[in-house]
Amino acid sequence: xxxxxxxxxxxxxxxxxxxxxxxxxxxxxxxxxxxxxxxxxxxxxxxxxxxxxxxxxxxxxxxxxxxxxxxxxxxxxxxxxxxxxxxxxxxxxxxxxxxxxxxxxxxxxxxxxxxxxxxxxxxxxxxxxxxxxxxxxxxxxxxxxxxxxxxxxxxxxxxxxxxxxxxxxxxxxxxxxxxxxxxxxxxxxxxxxxxxxxxxxxxxxxxxxxxxxxxxxxxxxxxxxxxxxxxxxxxxxxxxxxxxxxxxxxxxxxxxxxxxxxxxxxxxxxxxxxxxxxxxxxxxxxxxxxxxxxxxxxx
Numbered sequence: 001x002x003x004x005x006x007x008x009x010x011x012x013x014x015x016x017x018x019x020x021x022x023x024x025x026x027x028x029x030x031x032x033x034x035x036x037x038x039x040x041x042x043x044x045x046x047x048x049x050x051x052x053x054x055x056x057x058x059x060x061x062x063x064x065x066x067x068x069x070x071x072x073x074x075x076x077x078x079x080x081x082x083x084x085x086x087x088x089x090x091x092x093x094x095x096x097x098x099x100x101x102x103x104x105x106x107x108x109x110x111x112x113x114x115x116x117x118x119x120x121x122x123x124x125x126x127x128x129x130x131x132x133x134x135x136x137x138x139x140x141x142x143x144x145x146x147x148x149x150x151x152x153x154x155x156x157x158x159x160x161x162x163x164x165x166x167x168x169x170x171x172x173x174x175x176x177x178x179x180x181x182x183x184x185x186x187x188x189x190x191x192x193x194x195x196x197x198x199x200x201x202x203x204x205x206x207x208x209x210x211x212x213x214x215x216x217x218x219x220x221x222x223x224x225x226x227x228x229x230x231x232x233x234x235x236x237x238x239x240x241x242x243x244x245x246x247x248x249x250x251x252x253x254x255x256x257x258x259x260x261x262x263x264x265x266x267x268x269x270x271x272x273x274x275x276x277x278x279x280x281x282x283x284x285x286x287x288x289x290x291x292x293x294x295x296x297x298x299x
Contacts, residue, residue: 001054001299002047003289005282006061007122008033009146011042014283015050018299020290022283024050032060032067039067044098054298055098056086056289058106059122072110072119078157079128082107083295106292111161118161122285123149126257129287130280131156133255140250144262146171150246164242170235179213182220183230190265191229198236199269202244209241239269247275258282 005012009031015024030042039061047055062070073085085107108121123143130141136155143149146167152160174180201212216234219225225233253276256263260281267277293299 001052001056001290001293002050003286004043004047004055004057004061005122005125005285005289006032006057006059008060011046012283012285013043013046013050014286015047015052016286016290020287022286025283032063035067036065040098053100053102054293055101055103056106056293056298057089057103058125058285058289062087062105062108063121068105070105070107073107075109075111075113075161076154076157076159077109079131079291079295081157082109082124082128083292086292086296102298104293104296104298106289109158109161113160118163120149120151120161120163123151123257124158125288125292126280126282126284127151127153127158127288128291129284130255130257133278133280138251139255140252141255141257142246142266143257144266145258148242150250152250162246164246166238166242170238173213173216173234174231179216179230179234182217182227183234184227188228188231190235191225191232192268194225194229194232195236195265195268196272197225198233198238199240199272200236202237202240209237212237212241235265236269239266243269243273247273253277255280257284 001016003014003016011028011030013026014022017023026046028046035042061067068087068089070087073082086104089103089105106125108119109124111118127141134153138154141151141153148164148166150162151158174183201215216230219233220230254270255278256266257280263279267279270277
């Protein structure tokens with residue numbers, strides 16, 4: 001089968017064998033948010049030459065405004081519940097190259113256990129790919145990214161979701177605030193000293209996020225760090241405050257899933273607080289979609 005992880009800004013496709021092992025990977029920067037009216041054409045071009053008819057997709061491609069809106073499955077939910085919520089898509093009118101394909105889309109998940117609630121789309125497939133590693137009991141999974149997800153898993157079922165806007169806020173502050181004026185363009189490598197200082201700043205109970213963010217400005221004015229290091233300081237402040245809120249009441253260790261560089265940053269921050277971590281690759285999404293296809297009787 002073919003597994004497609006189609007997020008808002010990026011598209012990843014995996015060609016899998018019968019056991020779910022990845023045979024080949026392909027990537028594109030044509031995320032779901034930029035593909036309105038072109039989903040079939042974009043997908044057909046990306047998976048050309050992969051002959052398997054079954055295609056399982058997950059992520060923002062199934063959101064409102066995506067290719068097909070797949071209703072959320074409510075927490076708590078396990079793999080069979082998610083598989084039951086999958087919808088089939090008829091793409092024959094969009095791209096002739098997809099006529100013989102069987103296109104299915106995985107639902108996202110909704111958590112209504114808090115007054116505001118929370119949702120995720122795509123990350124649920126990565127978590128479904130984890131159960132053999134997690135085993136029974138209650139576990140904490142963090143999926144860092146533009147919108148970082150903190151998920152509680154109990155006996156194979158997703159029971160709680162909490163989202164932190166950390167990555168998006170970092171980008172907005174860099175591009176559209178006074179803080180960004182002090183930071184050079186581009187994304188410099190991690191400055192561990194500055195990052196650790198931002199983490200430590202966030203642990204002060206007498207302070208708060210808004211005050212600590214302005215500290216990036218004063219750190220520049222007072223010359224505490226060279227300009228390229230201020231990005232790391234800002235990152236440390238934001239991730240530190242994310243951890244302060246997310247870790248309350250959650251069991252350790254923390255399972256980190258995602259991009260290697262970002263997972264490394266979160267692992268450093270967690271270990272600085274004495275919390276053990278287990279790291280997992282972002283392509284767990286492919287394993288999760290394979291498992292869901294089997295649960296639905298498609299593979």
